[in-house]
Amino acid sequence: MRDYRGRVVAITGAGSGIGRSLACRLAYQGARLALSDINADAVAATARECQLRRAADVEHFALDVSDRDAVYAHADAVADRLGAVHLVINNAGVAVHAGVRAMTDEDMAWIMDINFWGVVHGTRAFLPHLIASGSGQVANVSSVFGLISAPKDSAYNASKFAVRGFTESLRQELRIERQPVSVSCVHPGGIKTAIARTARVGDGDDQAAVAALFDRVALTTPDSAARTIIAGLRRDRARILVGPDAWAIAALPRLLGARYSFAVEKAARLLSV
Ligand SMILES: NC(=O)c1ccc[n+]([C@@H]2O[C@H](COP(=O)([O-])OP(=O)(O)OC[C@H]3O[C@@H](n4cnc5c(N)ncnc54)[C@H](O)[C@@H]3O)[C@@H](O)[C@H]2O)c1
Numbered sequence: 001m002r003d004y005r006g007r008v009v010a011i012t013g014a015g016s017g018i019g020r021s022l023a024c025r026l027a028y029q030g031a032r033l034a035l036s037d038i039n040a041d042a043v044a045a046t047a048r049e050c051q052l053r054r055a056a057d058v059e060h061f062a063l064d065v066s067d068r069d070a071v072y073a074h075a076d077a078v079a080d081r082l083g084a085v086h087l088v089i090n091n092a093g094v095a096v097h098a099g100v101r102a103m104t105d106e107d108m109a110w111i112m113d114i115n116f117w118g119v120v121h122g123t124r125a126f127l128p129h130l131i132a133s134g135s136g137q138v139a140n141v142s143s144v145f146g147l148i149s150a151p152k153d154s155a156y157n158a159s160k161f162a163v164r165g166f167t168e169s170l171r172q173e174l175r176i177e178r179q180p181v182s183v184s185c186v187h188p189g190g191i192k193t194a195i196a197r198t199a200r201v202g203d204g205d206d207q208a209a210v211a212a213l214f215d216r217v218a219l220t221t222p223d224s225a226a227r228t229i230i231a232g233l234r235r236d237r238a239r240i241l242v243g244p245d246a247w248a249i250a251a252l253p254r255l256l257g258a259r260y261s262f263a264v265e266k267a268a269r270l271l272s273v
Helices: 017-028 040-053 068-082 105-133 154-176 207-217 222-234 244-271
Strands: 008-011 032-037 058-062 087-090 136-141 181-188 239-242
Touching: 008 017, 008 068, 008 105, 017 032, 017 040, 017 222, 032 040, 032 068, 040 058, 058 068, 068 105, 087 105, 105 136, 105 154, 105 181, 136 154, 136 222, 154 181, 181 222, 181 244, 207 244, 222 239, 239 244
Parallel strands: 008 032, 008 087, 032 058, 087 136, 136 181, 181 239
Antiparallel strands: none
């Protein structure tokens, strides 16, 4: 089992939710942290919280993961400031809840630039540093919506299926090459974070109603999610399911094949999604 004491861990989207909880737990375990977020004040607050838990090395950075050049410069800066990088958690993400016809091209580009390209940039920029460390890890955050699709989530589904495809292929590639880097794909179920409140919604959808429905169905706290993710990473799990709903959802396509869609349609009608 891996031990993160003294190890350098980079986390994107560390200003809120799952990223903030991962940072706090890893700080407590003695990791040396490079925290980043597009929201500079939020990530500074996370860094302060980590330092309260343990006086470890915690650096924080303002970073937009969709800015390719900035992500590559960030990876180099982290290695310069903290030394060998052992784990990158590509966690930053956003949501769009909108029907295919109601959604703008701009919404689609926005979510793909952050959720998909942000993961690609974060992975590729850190890979040379992870390989150089001799014992590296990549953790890319997908979703249960990278395992099944749901109505009005086509853009989010597309981004998270893409993260899963990219991540699983990378894992195979690095294992075949016997590189010293393991790769995990993380699939959270509903986690009680701000993600639905900052989501973009389509014309005709009510943002407050979307957030209220999310608050009703999200079962897992960010701290509990962080505990599960770190436990999976310590064991180098290829797929990390987070929350009881994630286990149930992952079973749907396994048991029903493509017919899982009927179950999703039924649930969506009941919840008036
Ligand atoms: N909350 C859930 O139910 C849930 C379920 C499945 C997957 N996820 C995934 O977990 C990850 C974390 O989400 P969360 O629920 O903690 O949400 P959150 O909104 O609480 O946190 C997301 C963080 O990402 C940051 N961010 C947004 N755009 C960014 C950008 N361009 N560059 C850098 N940072 C940016 C935000 O400022 C925020 O601090 C996301 O990838 C999300 O898709 C969440």
